[in-house]
Amino acid sequence: MSKIQVSSDQLRSIYGQLYDVLQEKASLHLPELDDPVSREVNLQLQLFLTNVMEMAFNSLKIDGPPANDILNSRCEPFDLELNERVRKSYETWEEETVKVANLKRAAQETINNVWMENQMDYLRELDSKIDAEPATDTSDNASYALEQYPIDTQLYTDSLESLSKTQSKLPHMRNQLQKLQLLLQHLQDEGSVG
Known part of the structure; x- marks a missing residue:
């Protein structure tokens, strides 16, 4: 042949x-x-x-x-063994990618919920303080002479203390709010990149 x-x-x-x-x-x-x-x-x-x-x-x-x-x-x-190892590595990578995406989404939701809860708690606290203050009479019959409105020094002192406490909490609350907003922005930026 x-x-x-x-x-x-x-x-x-x-x-x-x-x-x-x-x-x-x-x-x-x-x-x-x-x-x-x-x-x-x-x-x-x-x-x-x-x-x-x-x-x-x-x-x-x-x-x-x-x-x-x-x-x-x-x-x-x-090399079949090498091919199988590469395939398994890709599967693991894809699974981890999905986990990271789910964790980012869950973290954003958690941060939003915490921020909303803190905001609502703070607003409820302020509302309760406002409701605790006595309403002023603004009718026409009210006389605005200083003598007719004796100053309740205890109520005035309590109001000043309450105002002082509120003012002292405001920077901390603003700081917390800014941190949460920065973290939320960071997570949203990461989500749009990934």
Whole structure:
């Protein structure tokens, strides 16, 4: 049985043409390359092409380096164990990405809830203090003479103390509000980037 004589360049060209045709046909019928099914099909096509080329070596007389060297220079031998480790690493990465996205969303909701609760508590406290203050009579019959309105010094002192306490809490509450707003803005910025 006579063998077909080919040069190493011709063998590389044959392999390259077959590889390109298989890739072109696969891309017509398969989704994107990142799809697991596409990756598996492409892997099987490469293995098939390698097997076909190895079977053809028995019928070829190659001028130049051995046929396996030519084939290996065109494609790396496939490592199934490495491929499986890479696939599992990608799955883990995708799972962690989803977890991080969920945590960011939950953190934003928690911060919003805490901020709203603190704001509502503070407003309720102020409302209760306002309600505790006696209402002033603004009717036409009211006389505005100072003598008719004796000053209740205890009520005046209590009001001043209450005002002082409120004023002392305001910087802290503003600071807390600013921190929460900055944190919320940071999380929203992170969410729009990720």
